Amino acid sequence: MKIKKGFILKDVAGNTFVVAVGAMSKKFNGIITLNETAKLIWQCLVDGAEKEEIVEKIMDEYDAEREIVEKDVDSFIAKLDGDGILE
Amino acid sequence: MFNIRIADFVICIDNKYDFVEKLCKNYITDDENADLKVSCTDAEITSEKELFSLELGEERDLGYVESICIYRHICLFLPQNDAFVLHGAVIEKDDFAYAFLARSGTGKSTHIKLWAQAFPGEVKIVNGDKPIIRKIDGSYYAYGTPWCGKEGWNRNVRSRLKAICFLERGEVNTIEPITKKLSGQRIMKQILIPKDELGALRTFELMDDFLKNVDTWLLHCDISTEAAIVSHDAMTRRE
Numbered sequence: 394m395k396i397k398k399g400f401i402l403k404d405v406a407g408n409t410f411v412v413a414v415g416a417m418s419k420k421f422n423g424i425i426t427l428n429e430t431a432k433l434i435w436q437c438l439v440d441g442a443e444k445e446e447i448v449e450k451i452m453d454e455y456d457a458e459r460e461i462v463e464k465d466v467d468s469f470i471a472k473l474d475g476d477g478i479l480e
Numbered sequence: 481m482f483n484i485r486i487a488d489f490v491i492c493i494d495n496k497y498d499f500v501e502k503l504c505k506n507y508i509t510d511d512e513n514a515d516l517k518v519s520c521t522d523a524e525i526t527s528e529k530e531l532f533s534l535e536l537g538e539e540r541d542l543g544y545v546e547s548i549c550i551y552r553h554i555c556l557f558l559p560q561n562d563a564f565v566l567h568g569a570v571i572e573k574d575d576f577a578y579a580f581l582a583r584s585g586t587g588k589s590t591h592i593k594l595w596a597q598a599f600p601g602e603v604k605i606v607n608g609d610k611p612i613i614r615k616i617d618g619s620y621y622a623y624g625t626p627w628c629g630k631e632g633w634n635r636n637v638r639s640r641l642k643a644i645c646f647l648e649r650g651e652v653n654t655i656e657p658i659t660k661k662l663s664g665q666r667i668m669k670q671i672l673i674p675k676d677e678l679g680a681l682r683t684f685e686l687m688d689d690f691l692k693n694v695d696t697w698l699l700h701c702d703i704s705t706e707a708a709i710v711s712h713d714a715m716t717r718r719e
Contacts, residue, residue, distance in 0.1 A: 401677055403684035406664035406691045410684065418675040424668050 394470065395441035395480045402427070402435060411435065420477070430455070434469050438479070444470065485509040486554075487563055487612035487623040488638070493550060494519035499543025500550055504626045506636050516557045520549040551610070551627045556674050559682040563614035564690075567670040568644070569629075570606040570622040571595055577606055577622040577639035578715050579613075580699075581670045582647040589631060591647060591701060594708035608633030613641060613690070620693055643695035643715045650700025653710040658698040660691045667691070 399417025403410055409432045413421035427435055430451060437447045444466055451462050473479050481494045484507040492514035495501060501508075529545045532538045555565040568581040569588040573595070580588045589608060596603045609629025611622045621638045628634035646658065646666050658666075667687060674680050697715060701707035 401680055403681060405668075405684050405688045407659075407661035408664045410668065412673055412680055414675055414677040414680050424673070426665065 394438055394443065396435065396438045396473075397478060397480050400478070402432070402439075430465065431469055434466060438470075438473070483509050483511060483514055484626075485511060486625045487558075487614045488616075489515045489561070489563075491515065491554060492517040495546065495550070496520070496522070496525070497543030497546050499541070500547040503547055506634075507626055515561070516554065518550050518553045518557075520546055520553070524549055547627070551625075552672070555672050556676075556679060558612065558614075559674060559679055559686055561614075562616075562686065563612055564671055564683060564686055565610050566613050566622075566644075566667075567610060569608050569633075570611045570639075570641070572604045572606050572637070572639040573599065573602055573712075573716065575640070576642040576716070578642060579611070579622060579644045580647050580711075581644055581667070583669070586647055586649060587701075587703065588647060589629070589633075590703055591699075591707065591711070594703065594705050595712060598705045598708040598712065604637075605633040605635055606637060606639050607635075614638075615686075615689070615693075618693075620690060641694055643697060645697040645699050645711060645715060647699050647701065650702065653699075653701050653704070653707045655697055655699045655711050655714045658696050660696060662698075663691050663696040664688075 399415050400411055400413055409427040411425040411427060433451060433454065434447055437450060447466050448462050452459060481492065482501055483490055483492050484504045486507050490509060490511045490513055493500060494517060525542055525546050528549050529540060529542060532540045532545065558564050566579060568579045569592045570577050570579045571592045580591055582588050606622050607624045607628045608631050610625065610627045612625055614621055614623060620641045622641045623638045624634040624636050626634060673683050699711050
């Protein structure tokens with residue numbers, strides 16, 4: 394799974410924002426705000442990571458139950474997919 | 481075609497309609513070394529006019545619409561030059577500038593009028609709606625520009641920006657410092673983010689730096705002079 398080309402991610406004053414640029418900006422208006430976990434997932438997806446890798450990465454980073462992490466990753470990916478952000 | 485100096489940039493405007501030249505009359509310069517040349521195509525002006533009509537229900541003449549398109553071009557040029565357009569009302573008192581930010585219709589103009597009433601003769605307008613903010617030698621300055629909202633409040637000046645204040649209506653007048661993080665979320669609604677990658681990245685970098693260099697406040701206020709005194713006393717305090 395991979396984030397489509399045409400999005401940029403940037404930290405501003407402790408926030409993480411994503412906006413669409415170039416041709417993609419004609420489809421996506423507005424700003425996406427990511428929390429810390431969402432940012433991690435997004436960055437993995439920029440590199441085209443699979444769900445399992447992403448879950449592992451979050452487990453490394455945070456002290457959380459696998460089941461909950463999997464659910465969170467699933468729902469975030471579903472959201473991105475639903476919005477047409479994934480390839 | 482004419483040149484203006486705004487925010488200490490020289491900008492050449494190649495216009496089709498007279499409106500923008502009249503609008504800019506206090507900013508015209510003889511300086512021929514333009515930092516930027518701006519012109520708008522007929523197609524661009526027509527499509528902007530349609531947007532006004534469809535989205536706002538406002539029928540605007542082409543000259544006015546051209547002036548809006550021109551400012552957008554200027555706005556997109558600024559981030560690569562340590563500057564940006566901020567949607568807000570900026571006033572000056574005792575050599576420092578203060579910016580009030582809110583959605584249109586919340587009461588920015590009303591609040592700065594209240595400052596003028598509370599401190600007669602001491603408060604001067606910089607720009608009532610869309611000042612340019614520019615970083616010079618590590619400090620941020622607010623500039624008057626011809627684009628300044630329906631009241632036409634602007635002076636061709638610059639003033640060191642001490643603080644920004646997000647304004648909301650409230651039953652009682654209270655002001656509190658607001659974190660840089662929350663300010664970052666709110667300020668995104670008050671700026672134009674370029675659609676090109678470099679411009680967007682630069683704008684975000686600039687916002688990060690800007691918020692580190694100004695005080696940030698959240699004001700809840702009504703429309704009494706007490707509201708102006710409350711915001712004034714907090715924002716002008718020297719540490």
